[in-house]
Amino acid sequence: MGSYGIAYKGRDLHTKRFVVVKQARRTKGEDGRRLLQREADLLARLRHPQIPRLYDRFVERGQPHLVMEYIEGETVEDLIFKRGVTYTEQAAFQLLRDVLMVVCHLHTLGIVHRDLRIPNIIWRNGTVFVIDFGLACRIGESVDVRDDDPVEKRLRREPHPRSDFYALGHFTLFLLYSAYEPISDEEKSWEEELDLSSNARRILRKMLQLDAPYDHVDELIDDVDQLLAEPIRNQAGAL
Known part of the structure; x- marks a missing residue:
């Protein structure tokens, strides 16, 4: 749990790979959603092997979520x-x-x-x-x-x-x-x-x-x- 977001380790049911699912904290309201959107926009530009890839983004119960590469280490x-x-x-x-x-x-x-x-x-x-x-x-x-x-x-x-x-x-x-x-x-x-x-x-x-x-x-x-x-x-x- 961070200042603005909560991250979970999950597994993609289709690829079986581990991923990170991140959502904005509800208590941060619009600021949290804005920062999560900014993070998604930036990650989409950062194609680099040493930076997590952005796989997907979706909205669940009104809350935006990001799905990213899980970096184990x-x-x-x-x-x-x-x-x-x-x-x-x-x-x-x-x-x-x-x-x-x-x-x-x-x-x-x-x-x-x-x-x-x-x-x-x-x-x-x-x-x-x-x-x-x-x-x-x-x-x-x-x-x-x-x-x-x-x-x-x-x-x-x-x-x-x-x-x-x-x-x-x-x-x-x-x-x-x-x-x-x-x-x-x-x-x-x-x-x-x-x-x-x-x-x-x-x-x-x-x-x-x-x-x-x-x-x-x-x-x-x-x-x-x-x-x-x-x-x-x-x-x-x-x-």
């Missing part, structure tokens, strides 16, 4: 906490790059995801998938973000590519912390706690908008490629 949270996977700097930024290639497809079509959180990035057999386009919108579209909203929400929900980079900055930090072992109870910033290369630090600061942010996905991919081309540092943990 594990989230990074599953990998870290259930399987004990840890990510070195190289492994974390390689995974970031894999996600960015999907994000590049979105941005090329003028779409921003606006919800690139850990539960919405799935890992399956060495391939990443991006799911849940309930908050996706067109770049520059008028959205329900107010000036008095918390800074975190405004940065994540901005209808600009920067919002996806900001979310992925936090996603990358989550990966990097998988190998972190605190040596004291003193609260410190990620820059103090993590042993990062200067390039990694620079990229993350721009993604998190602590420095002049990235405006285009190609700039970010170029910087990540430069980092990945560097000699591997001697770090604890491995993927």
Whole structure:
């Protein structure tokens, strides 16, 4: 159950394949139905092997529903906490790059995801998938973000590519912390706690908008490629 929709895992009686059936929450009224319609319209444009396909849409008892491809796999949270996977700097930024290639497809079509959180990035057999386009919108579209909203929400929900980079900055930090072992109870910033290369630090600061942010996905991919081309540092943990 999300903010505006409820998703069910179902099975198509004709093809026998698993699907996701999503409906707007009744309590959200017309806003929920509008967002579900927007999600359907955007998914219909996004023909990409690492994005769920939209199979169908229908109305049942006055409520619109979407039928989408079911992506089976594990989230990074599953990998870290259930399987004990840890990510070195190289492994974390390689995974970031894999996600960015999907994000590049979105941005090329003028779409921003606006919800690139850990539960919405799935890992399956060495391939990443991006799911849940309930908050996706067109770049520059008028959205329900107010000036008095918390800074975190405004940065994540901005209808600009920067919002996806900001979310992925936090996603990358989550990966990097998988190998972190605190040596004291003193609260410190990620820059103090993590042993990062200067390039990694620079990229993350721009993604998190602590420095002049990235405006285009190609700039970010170029910087990540430069980092990945560097000699591997001697770090604890491995993927």
